[in-house]
Amino acid sequence: MKKIISLCLIIGALCASAAVLSSCGKEQVPGTVSTTTSASTSSTTETTETTESTTNTLPITMTFENTDIVDSLEYKFYARxxxxxxxxxxxxxxxxWKNAEATLDIPAEYVYSGKKYPVTMVGFYATLVKNDASGVKEVIIPSSARIVSQKVFTNFPNLEKVTIAEGLETIEAHAFWKCSKLSDITLPSTLKSIGAYSFANCSSLVSITIPAGVTEIEPCAFSGCTGLKSVTIPAAFKDQVDSIFKNCGDITFNFS
Incomplete structure (x- = not known):
């Protein structure tokens, strides 16, 4: 009889534990947020609203530490x-960008709460156009920008021209990856760093000049650029060209 009672107690404890575990929900992976967010706006003022979805949503202003997403009818993009x-x-x-356009002309300043702030970063670790980027043919980056973020223009299939004003310092990894029609771009003299795969598979590039001030070019930055014929690059990278321009075919290098 004692054995039967003990067995019943053990079974009851196991059932209670299972019930607790099942109520914990899906575990979140560190560094990611499972959320549905939207930015809202007023016709008279710039606002930042936090909107919760019906399931497991965090406020939009808390998605990343020390940053807020804001919106205004005065601009064609959401800002962080x-x-x-x-x-x-x-x-x-x-x-x-709210809606894809043929030309994405990024302003140098953004007015928030009556104050002007410089636009220092293009993108924020994700593509600039979330839906269909096929209509984008040109991008204009202002002198205020210091960073072109990772993946911001990845796989823009019809992007042909990028104009970058003096002032930009960093082009991060995969920034222009798979922009197969990109043929017209001039890198500014202020540029210091070019990330891995940043121009990989830009097969329409025929020539490129790496400014003398560049001190870092990560491997495969221009890999798969099969149309490249002429490259001007600082002599400091002479021993690295095979890894930087991997799978590019025959290129004439001019070391400056």
Whole structure:
């Protein structure tokens, strides 16, 4: 009889544990957020609203540390406020273009709460056009920009021309990856760093000049650029051209 009672107690404990586990929900992977968000706007003022979906949603202003997503009818894109460790706004990143256009002309300034802030970052670690980017043919990057973010123009199939003003310092990994029709781009003299695969598979590029001020070019930055015929590049990278321009075919290098 005692054995039967003990067995019943064990079974009951196991059932209770299973019930607790089943109520915990889906575990979130560190560094990711499972959320549905939207930015709302008023015709008279710029606003930042936090909108919760019906399931497992975090406020849009809390998605990333020290940043807020804002929207205004005055601009064609959602913006992300960039803040320092004290919470002060230092600049703005172009988060996402609302509707794809033939020319994405990025402004140098963004007005928020009556103050002007420089647009210092193009993109924020994701594509600039979330839906169909096939209509984009030209991108204009202002002198205020310091960083072109990772993956921001990845696989823009009809992007042909990129104009970059002096001032840009960093082009991050995969920034223009698979822009197969990109043929017209001039890198500014202020550029210092070019990330891995940043121009990989840009097969319409025929020539490119790497400015003398560039001190870092990561492997495969121009891999698969099968149309490249002429490259001007600082002599410091002479021993790295095989990895930088992997699978590109015959290229004439001019070392500066």
């Amino acid at each position: 406020l960039l803040k320092d460790e004290n919470g002060s706004i230092t600049g703005v990143a172009v988060q996402e």
